[in-house]
Amino acid sequence: MKENGKVTIYDISKKLNISAATVSRALNNNPKISIKTRELVFAAAKEMNYKQNRLAQALKSGKSKNVGVIVPYINRNFFSSIIRGIEEELGPHGYHVIICQTHEQMETEIEQINTLLNTQVDGIFMSISKSTNNTEHFKKVLKEGKCLVFFDRKMDVPGVSSVVIDDFKAGYMATSHLISQGCRRIAHFAGDLNLEIYKNRHEGYLSALKEHGFKPNPDYVFRTLSSIESGAAAARKMWELKEKPDGVFSASDYTALGAIQELRKMGVRIPEDFCISGFSNEPFTKYMEMPISSVDQTPLRMGKIAAQVFLEQVDSTEKLTIEKKVVLSPELMVRNSSDRSLLKVAGE
Amino acid sequence: MKENGKVTIYDISKKLNISAATVSRALNNNPKISIKTRELVFAAAKEMNYKQNRLAQALKSGKSKNVGVIVPYINRNFFSSIIRGIEEELGPHGYHVIICQTHEQMETEIEQINTLLNTQVDGIFMSISKSTNNTEHFKKVLKEGKCLVFFDRKMDVPGVSSVVIDDFKAGYMATSHLISQGCRRIAHFAGDLNLEIYKNRHEGYLSALKEHGFKPNPDYVFRTLSSIESGAAAARKMWELKEKPDGVFSASDYTALGAIQELRKMGVRIPEDFCISGFSNEPFTKYMEMPISSVDQTPLRMGKIAAQVFLEQVDSTEKLTIEKKVVLSPELMVRNSSDRSLLKVAGE
DNA sequence: TTGTACGCGTTATCAG
C-alpha cells in the first residue's frame, strides 16, 4: 500500500503484469474480458485498496456526476426540504449535490452559476433570487449544454424546465376554505407582487372571491413582507378600516403569525371572530397552541420531481432540448386558526 | 465561439499564436510574463468566453476545492444552519460544498465517506449518525491525507478535529436557571444517553443540582426520544410520581413541547407551577404564545468555526497533522416557559 | 519572457 493512499490502475497493472487498459475494462465490467482476468483484477484492487478517481473519470467523460443547487438561503425549511428531496432522488444514481446560496442577490446568483459551470456540473437546480430581473445567466447555462431546472421561483426561459406548485390554486383553495367557514370580508397579505408566486396567490384569492359572489375590495389587500413585524403592522392597519375584515389569507406563515399575535392583543377571538390561513406550512404552524392553517407546498416531493425531470433530461437521447413544466397541487392544512367546525362542540 | 462552449487555453493560444503554457501562466498571473501578453490573453479569454475547467485543474493539482458535509438529515434546522455557516465561510475561499445524508445509518455514512473520497474532496465535515459505533471509516479519511472535522456529534479519533458546544455547561446553565426560578424538584428528559452529547447534558444537570445542594433523584430522569409524543408520555409518567417535579430540563425542544401540551391538558400552570427549558432553540420555541426557554447551540457560528479549522489545516505547512478541539459556549434563551420574574407585574 | 514536453488517472480507439 502506497503512502498517500493513491493507488491507480497502473499500480494494479504492474502488479498483475497486464496493461492498464485491461484493468480499466475489468473494473468497468466490460464484457470482452476473461472472467479469470476480471477476478484477478478485482482481487488485486480490493487488496491494494484501490479507489476510482472520479475526477479523472469526469475529465475524460465530460460528465462530473455533480449537480448544483442554488437557493437564497439553505437554512430555510422550505429550501432545505427541497434539497433533501433532490439529494435522495439523485444519490442512488451516483450524483453528488453541491449547494450554493444567493442571499437574494442577483449578482451572487450569476457568480454561483459561473463557478458551478467551471466545476463542470452536469446540471443546475435553482430557485431564483428576489432581485433577479434578467435571464442572461440562465441562457448561458443552456448554451453550455447543461440542464437547468427551476423550482418554486422561476422565470420563463425557453428550454428551461420547472417544477412549481399551483400558487393560483393554493390561493383559491385557502380563500374558498375561509368562505366555507363563514368569512365574508376576506383580506389578503400579499407579499411582493412582482414575484410570480405571490401574484398567482393573489389572483387565486381574487378568483375565489368572485366565484363565490364577493366583490374584491382593494383596501383589503396589504403589501407585506414575510415577517412577524410586517404581519403585526398589517393587522393594525387592517383594524383601522371602517369595515373590518373577518378573515385573511396570508401569503406567508410569518406574516400570519404576526397578525395573530397582534389581533389577540386587541382582544380578537380566533377563529370565532376572525379566521386566518398562512402559507408554506412552516414547522411552527402546527406546533402552536393555536395551530395555524397553512398551504403545504410539499417541498420534499418538489425536490424529488425536479430531480426526476433532470434525470429524464440527461438520460434522453442527447441534444433534444426538452422543456418540461410540472405544476404540483398544493395541500391545504386546515387547523384551529380557521376551523370553526368544532366550535360548538368544544364546551370545555 | 465553439459549439458546446468548451473553449480551452489551446484555443486561445492558437488565436494568439503563442503557446498554451504562456496562456496558462498569464491567466494565473504568473509574475514572469510580460504585461502585454497578459493583457492580450485576458482580452482574448474574455472575448472567446473562456472558462477554466476546474476538473482539469483539480486533477493536476490534487486539490478539488470541494468539501463534503455529512449529516443525518439536511432539512433539520440545526444542521442546515451549520451547513450555511460552512458554505458562507468556505465560499469566498473558492470551495464548493457537497452535501450528504446518512439517515442515521452507519452503513450509509461509510458509503458516503467512500464516494466523497472517490470524488477527491479536500476535506470532510460531519456529524456522526446515531448508530455509528466504529471509527474505521474515519481513520480511512485520515489515511488518505484528507482533513476531517466533526461538529456537534463526534467520536474521539486521533488526528480528527472537532467543533462542539459545551453540552455539560449547557445542562448546567439550564438547570441552574430553573433553580434560580425557584424550582426544587427538577426532572430531566435525557434523550439517548449512549450519545456523548446527551450524556454531557445529563452530567451538567446533575452537577448543577449537587452544586446547589440538591440530591439528584434517579426517578426524575426520563429516557426520551426527540419527539412530541415522547415528551407527552414522559410528562404523564412524571405526573404519576408521588413527589411531582416542579420543573424539567429537557434535552430536546420537541420533548419539551410535548410535555407542555400534556401538562396543560392536566391543568398545570406554566411557569407558575412548573418551569421548563428545552434544547436546540428550534425556531418554533420562540414563536409560541408561551415561548419556550431553550439552549441555543449557535449552529451558524459552529459551521463557520468548523470551516475555519479546516482552512487552517489545509493551509498549514503540509503533513503536520494538527488536531484542534473547539468547544463553544452555549447560550441560554430564557423565555416565558421558565421565567417567573415578571409574574407579579403581569396584571393584565 | 516564452516554448517544449510531460503527467495528473482514466477511458476509447485501433491493432493484434
Added chain:
DNA sequence: CTGATAACGCGTACAA
C-alpha cells in the same frame, strides 16, 4: 480477449 497509444484540460519543470 488484450496491449499500446492518444486524449480529456491544465500546470509546470526544464530548456531556450
